Amino acid sequence: MSEDPSPTVFLAIYIITFLIGFPNSVLAFCSCIRKIHSKPIPIDIFMLNLAISDLIFLTFLPIKMKEAADNMIWNMPFFMCHSDLFVYLLPVYSSSLFLTAISAERYVCIAFPVKYRSPKRIIYTIPICVAIWVLVAATAIFVYKTAYMDYGVADNTTNQQTLVIEPQRCYSNFTAKQLTELLPVLLSIAVVFFFLPLLTCCSCYINFIRILLKLPLIKRQRRLRAVGMALGTLLVFASSFAPYNISHLVGFIKKEIPKWSTTALILSTLNASYDPIIYFCISREMRSAIKVVLRFFSRFYAYLKGQFTQNIK
Known part of the structure; x- marks a missing residue:
């Protein structure tokens, strides 16, 4: 299907994403739970769901590490390839929608501050989160079924013989029949999960910045940070979602999966390590939790350094 970059590049990106994303996503999850327990607001609920999405992705990321370490050859039981595709797509789709919901909340917070503080808004937030997860799960299942429709069976050009793939790879070498079904689905996904959310995010944040710059009571430093x-x-x-979703558009036009689509997908993987930056900027609790962790490691390092110095003496 494609000429992939070196598997070493994939492995390095997976490891970096896991090492940065997993501990910070755990911190974000705990911080959101704590804040929601004390004083729930809609943006914290969306951030909690974004953290859950990242944790789902990062928990199964070692499977992708194993695949990259094996030179992109699938040496694990093949049923795991099917489940891996589902788990891999689920957070990619959900992250874009929850980031969009967060951008909308940021706009509502500054444009309608009185309505934003209404406790009734929580009632609407939870069904929105449930609807997002249902939509994402249904989409991932649909892509899964389309991608593996008649898997291992060639089209009429190969006289309906069993397609033998050596070496065995996951999510590649589609038949013409599979591509006919898959490419329109991928284009629809790009529209629903990227292009429309991107327009929404741009509209919300442009208006957010425009209103923010007109407020004289907010300190300049806080305004610039926002x-x-x-x-x-x-x-x-x-940067995370554009390349992969543009590959869907190009694939639909050219009637084939672009050779660089796998490379583009790796940028979506990096999103799990970028999201903690958003948590850090928005959540005071997240910043406090990171400070506590850094203080702990600083004291632990000082303790080990002291013990090492005593042993030398």
């Missing part, structure tokens, strides 16, 4: 967070979130959203 503007930087908004622009940073848009940059993360675009």
Whole structure:
């Protein structure tokens, strides 16, 4: 299907994403739970769901590490390839929608501050989260079924003989029949899960910045930090999801999976290590939790250094 970059590159990115993303996502999850327990607001619920999405992805990321370490050859039981595809797609789709919901909340917070503080808004937030998860799960299942429709069976050009793939790879070598079904689905997914959310995020953050710059009572430092967070979130959203979703558009036009689509997908993987930056900028509890962890490691390092110095003496 494609000429992939070196598996070493994939493995390095997977490891970096896991090492950065997993501990920070755990911290974000705990911080959101603590804040929701004390004083729940809609944006914290969306951030909690984003953290859950990242943790689902990061928990199964070692499977992708194993695949990359094996030179992109699938040496694990093949049923795991099927489940891995589902788990891999689920957080990619859900992250874009929850980031969009967070951008909308940031806009509502500054445009309608009185309504934003209404406790009734929590009632609407939970069904929105449930609807997002249902939509994402249904989409991932549909892509899964389309991708593996008649898997291992060639089309009429191969006289309906069993397709032998050596070496065995996961999610590749589609038949013409599979591509006919899969490419329109991928284009629809790109529209629903990227292009429309991107327009929504841009609209929300542009208005957010416009209103913020007109408020004289907010300190300049805080205002600049909020503007930087908004622009940073848009940059993360675009850099993480644009290449892979553009590959869906190109694939639909060319009637084939682009050779660089796998490379583009790796940028979506990096999103799990970018999201903690958003947690850090938005959540005071997240910043406090990171400070506590850093203080602990600093004291632990000082203790080990002291013990090492005593042993030398």
